[in-house]
Amino acid sequence: MMIRSITFLLCCLPVLLQAQSNLSVEVTDKYVRFTSTSAFGLRGTRTQILRPRDIATFKYLGGPFSKDKYQVYYYTDILQEADPASFFCLASQENLYQEFNLFPRMKSIIGADERALYFMPTFGSIGGYVEHVTKMDRKTFGMISVMDSISGCYLVKNNDSLYFITRDMYDRANVVPADADLKEKHLKLLGGGYYLKGQLLCYLFSPIYQVKPGSMQVYGQSKYITDGKRVYYYKYKLETLPVDYKTFKVHPVYNAFAMDKNHYYLNGEEISPSFYSYEVAKEIFGNMPVGPDKHRQYLRMCMENY
Secondary structure, eight states: OOBOHHHHHHHHHHHHTTSOTTEEEEEBSSOEEEEEEOGGGTTOEEEEEEOOSOGGGOEEEETTEEEOSSOEEETTEEOTTOOTTTOEEGGGOTTSSGGGGGSHHHHTTEEEOSSEEEEOOSSOSSSSOGGGOEEEETTTOEEEEEEETTTTEEEEEETTEEEEEEEOTTSOEEEEEOOTTOOGGGEEEEETTEEEETTEEEETTEEEEEOOTTOOEESTTSSEEEOSSOEEEESSSEEEEOOOGGGOEEOSSSTTEEEOSSOEEETTEEOOTTSHHHHHHHHHHTTOOOOHHHHHHHHHHHHHTO
């Protein structure tokens, strides 16, 4: 069997570069093999075979998406309602919905055609769950806000409803409908995932409590928030931090890190001097230059406990 590897590479190199790093795709003259290794190898390696309806017109689009002239595929499943002629992987369009560019791997599992956006489910590493896809009308879809640029959370609208799109630990998109009474015109965004619904302070899907207008301020798009007297941090609930308010500050780039005159903090917890993160905090708050590798590492540290 002749493998069309040369032709496939020449045609699909741009989208191959955007495919998830744990996914390999092999196209032959009869079938397509998807091999997926889960993050950290925790679930091992899984292989599935797709036999497209028309292998001669088959095209790999990036991420889990491919198509021929008859059908669109999500790994080995068929996206029945998708239009093959206009369908593309969103990661191939950098100028479209640019807010998603913050997380290229998550963007690579969002598909689109001229009518709709397709947000693929969070379940499983390959196939089998296409019936859970969330479909949104491109004519009415709109990005309201990047709620959290570290953990990856967006507030979007579709028709008359609002949705949260969150990124999970495997860089997949999870679509959660907002409360039916949450309307864009009644919404005041504070940053860092916090917002006011009237006078009710909320963090993403969770209501917290009623506050006075103008009393709550977020530190630089982080999860640290203050009422002007105390500093709080949202974990499973809004927790008061035992910090020195007057000297407290949050790092402008690695905003899970904070400090006051006595201590360093990471994700709302005091850092022990024996921890590696303590040295990181000293480095970044000391305004020492951070190279590209360390920059990526420190961003991952900020995301670990979100």
